[in-house]
Amino acid sequence: QVQLQESGPGLVKPSETLSLTCIVSGGSLNNYYWSWIRQPAERGLEWIGRVYPSGSANYNPSLKSRVTLSVDTSNNQFSLKVRSVTAADTAVYYCARVYCSDISCWFDPWGQGTLVTVSS
Amino acid sequence: SYELTQPPSVSVSPGQTARITCSGDALLKQHAYWYQQKSGQAPVLVILNDSERPSGIPERFSGSSLGTTVTLTISGVQAEDEADYYCQSADNRGTYVFGTGTKVTVL
Numbered sequence A: 001q002v003q004l005q006e007s008g009p010g011l012v013k014p015s016e017t018l019s020l021t022c023i024v025s026g027g028s029l030n031n032y033y034w035s036w037i038r039q040p041a042e043r044g045l046e047w048i049g050r051v052y053p054s055g056s057a058n059y060n061p062s063l064k065s066r067v068t069l070s071v072d073t074s075n076n077q078f079s080l081k082v083r084s085v086t087a088a089d090t091a092v093y094y095c096a097r098v099y100c101s102d103i104s105c106w107f108d109p110w111g112q113g114t115l116v117t118v119s120s
Numbered sequence B: 001s002y003e004l005t006q007p008p009s010v011s012v013s014p015g016q017t018a019r020i021t022c023s024g025d026a027l028l029k030q031h032a033y034w035y036q037q038k039s040g041q042a043p044v045l046v047i048l049n050d051s052e053r054p055s056g057i058p059e060r061f062s063g064s065s066l067g068t069t070v071t072l073t074i075s076g077v078q079a080e081d082e083a084d085y086y087c088q089s090a091d092n093r094g095t096y097v098f099g100t101g102t103k104v105t106v107l
Helices: none
Strands: A003-007 A018-025 A033-039 A046-051 A057-059 A067-072 A077-082 A091-100 A105-110 A114-118 B009-012 B018-023 B033-037 B044-047 B061-066 B069-074 B083-090 B096-098 B102-106
Touching: A003 A091, A003 A105, A018 A033, A018 A091, A018 A114, A033 A067, A033 A105, A046 A067, A046 A077, A046 A091, A046 B096, A057 A067, A077 A091, A105 B033, A105 B044, A105 B083, B009 B018, B018 B083, B018 B102, B044 B061, B069 B083
Parallel strands: B009 B102
Antiparallel strands: A003 A018, A018 A077, A033 A046, A033 A091, A046 A057, A067 A077, A091 A105, A091 A114, B018 B069, B033 B044, B033 B083, B061 B069, B083 B096, B083 B102
């Protein structure tokens, strides 16, 4: 059974870069897309982007200019970087596997989430 | 980008039926997915491909689709069903969107 676990600093200063890693256990990264999703406190879910083991990535247009996703297949993990963060980037960040059928894709399973606060 | 619109809240008495709608133009061509998120927890998939129930999800959860609107139905609501529910879909460019979310309160 695939399990995902987010890791990274819980506090980032404004204008700096937020960096998180998702470690995948119980299965390989191969043949799936992998995604990051975030949720500010008391608000809804926002999809950030997805990355394939080849390194090919798609991003939420609203975040594309500040976000980079990457994959480390040797360590079975993938990562998120968000540049020039502000308080608006404060959120719980989730990683998830992207599972696809004929025409659509969904997220399952999810990591437990990690809170990142942007503050000086 | 596109949007998926849900009602902010739904209240239901135990044993009754809760219906949550999700509307958006993308739903004409793409499947919808539903997630349950209990307080302080990660979302869990409860419906996939508009109406399929993943393994381990109780039969009281069902989904349907008509035009640009999909509906999550919880029949015989139990106290443990109190949670936030989100729909999700995709466009054909490999990007995804979540609905605005609906808080289900069991009275």
